Amino acid sequence: MGNPFPKAGPIVKFWKKHGSHTVSFVRLMDIPLLKKLPDVDMQNQILKDRKLETCTNPISLQDIRTLKELYRLKSETRDLREPLVRNIMKRRVVGQQCIESLKNALYSLETIHIDDYTGQRVLSLDGKKQIEVDLTYEIRELRKDIYYLEYGEDHFINYLGKFIPNFRSHLNEGIAMLRGKRFNAFITDRDGTTNNYCGRYRSSIQPIYNAVFLSRFAKNCCNFPIFITSAPLRDFGILNVSINPEDIFYYAGSKGREFISPDGAFHTYPIDEEKQQRIQLLNDRLRLLLENPNFEKFNFIGSALQLKFGQTTVARQDITHSINADESSAFLEKVKGIVREIDPEKRIFRIEDTGLDIEIILTIDTDGHDSLKDFDKGDGLEFICRSLGIKTPEGPNLVCGDTSSDIPMLEKAMEICGDVWAIFVTKDKKLEKRVKSICPQSMIVPSPDILLTMLGLLSL
Numbered sequence: 001m002g003n004p005f006p007k008a009g010p011i012v013k014f015w016k017k018h019g020s021h022t023v024s025f026v027r028l029m030d031i032p033l034l035k036k037l038p039d040v041d042m043q044n045q046i047l048k049d050r051k052l053e054t055c056t057n058p059i060s061l062q063d064i065r066t067l068k069e070l071y072r073l074k075s076e077t078r079d080l081r082e083p084l085v086r087n088i089m090k091r092r093v094v095g096q097q098c099i100e101s102l103k104n105a106l107y108s109l110e111t112i113h114i115d116d117y118t119g120q121r122v123l124s125l126d127g128k129k130q131i132e133v134d135l136t137y138e139i140r141e142l143r144k145d146i147y148y149l150e151y152g153e154d155h156f157i158n159y160l161g162k163f164i165p166n167f168r169s170h171l172n173e174g175i176a177m178l179r180g181k182r183f184n185a186f187i188t189d190r191d192g193t194t195n196n197y198c199g200r201y202r203s204s205i206q207p208i209y210n211a212v213f214l215s216r217f218a219k220n221c222c223n224f225p226i227f228i229t230s231a232p233l234r235d236f237g238i239l240n241v242s243i244n245p246e247d248i249f250y251y252a253g254s255k256g257r258e259f260i261s262p263d264g265a266f267h268t269y270p271i272d273e274e275k276q277q278r279i280q281l282l283n284d285r286l287r288l289l290l291e292n293p294n295f296e297k298f299n300f301i302g303s304a305l306q307l308k309f310g311q312t313t314v315a316r317q318d319i320t321h322s323i324n325a326d327e328s329s330a331f332l333e334k335v336k337g338i339v340r341e342i343d344p345e346k347r348i349f350r351i352e353d354t355g356l357d358i359e360i361i362l363t364i365d366t367d368g369h370d371s372l373k374d375f376d377k378g379d380g381l382e383f384i385c386r387s388l389g390i391k392t393p394e395g396p397n398l399v400c401g402d403t404s405s406d407i408p409m410l411e412k413a414m415e416i417c418g419d420v421w422a423i424f425v426t427k428d429k430k431l432e433k434r435v436k437s438i439c440p441q442s443m444i445v446p447s448p449d450i451l452l453t454m455l456g457l458l459s460l
């Protein structure tokens with residue numbers, strides 16, 4: 001490979017008088033442009049790497065009246081935050097314009113109309129119907145990011161401590177437990193564990209401080225940092241809401257049935273090819289349906305459309321019943337019609353309607369073994385470890401979760417991994433007992449921010 005750097009131009013030396021001293025300094029004269037670069041790809045990579053992208057996606061103050069506008073703003077905050085995390089990880093300065101942009105986003109949310117009677121913020125769903133929205137997550141996490149950027153990490157940690165009871169004692173306990181360890185695998189759930197819980201998945205964009213703490217820990221203290229979530233991988237999934245630098249984490253969606261490595265390699269749990277094609281067809285049809293102005297509101301309520309591997313979920317109602325009952329039933333019939341067209345013999349799909357969500361699940365061949373058992377995060381973990389060739393007996397390994405759906409992941413880790421440590425984020429005493437009985441080397445904390453700060457401090 002040729003030298004990627006162009007030859008420097010002439011070096012000119014200058015002298016300047018400073019008081020009684022004469023100071024010399026050099027200046028690189030203009031670097032001559034090379035007509036043909038020795039290796040254009042590498043050159044571009046270096047330029048891309050060195051470019052100081054402080055605020056390429058500024059956010060202006062906005063008047064948010066619809067859910068669609070809310071999600072557009074949330075996606076803008078993702079585009080703004082992602083390069084910022086990369087810059088912070090590379091110890092670059094964050095420009096004032098970025099902080100101003102985050103403040104614009106925050107103010108745009110804070111000024112969303114509040115209903116006089118209920119005291120709740122309301123947004124329009126389709127120009128006709130108003131629905132109540134709880135923006136606690138969005139507003140709180142933006143405030144934290146602004147504080148983090150304006151005052152720095154030490155002050156930020158003190159700030160967190162103001163709101164969380166026994167913050168310091170939890171931190172000290174965790175740090176004493178894990179200090180000095182380098183983990184082989186770091187296996188973690190996202191929502192409720194490393195990310196504060198948010199009712200609308202599409203809105204749960206990862207905050208900057210969160211990404212810095214987690215990515216630094218993953219990079220400095222772990223060989224295989226792996227997220228395992230029940231949500232899909234993409235469209236719309238964990239990749240759409242995460243802002244960790246892309247070369248650090250392994251992301252597994254659909255409980256581990258699909259995952260992507262930091263180098264972009266994509267792995268899926270084997271599914272029969274014909275079934276795979278049919279579910280692809282179904283997903284394309286549903287996406288098209290939700291682009292239709294008559295049905296686009298279903299993009300913005302509850303679970304919305306989730307294309308999981310081996311299962312597709314689409315919401316027809318949410319817990320506050322934002323959709324008119326007849327409209328919701330008509331949408332269900334429309335979806336059933338599409339499924340019938342793709343699978344007239346009812347061989348491929350099973351439909352489950354919860355009243356809120358329509359779940360369309362691939363049928364399991366009855367002649368296959370394990371066919372009666374639902375796929376859980378433990379199966380996902382085993383599949384990932386096998387696919388990546390992780391030497392699981394090598395410890396220590398760290399498992400983090402927050403609900404009973406993370407228990408199979410911990411049990412599997414105890415079965416196949418050596419020297420397992422666990423941190424669960426919960427206030428549920430029963431779950432706490434279960435975690436401790438499965439994994440004696442465990443700790444319970446009451447909030448994701450404690451876990452995050454602990455990991456962030458352990459990686460310094």
Ligand SMILES: [Mg+2]
Pocket residue numbers: 189190191192193401402403
């Ligand atoms: Mg969770």
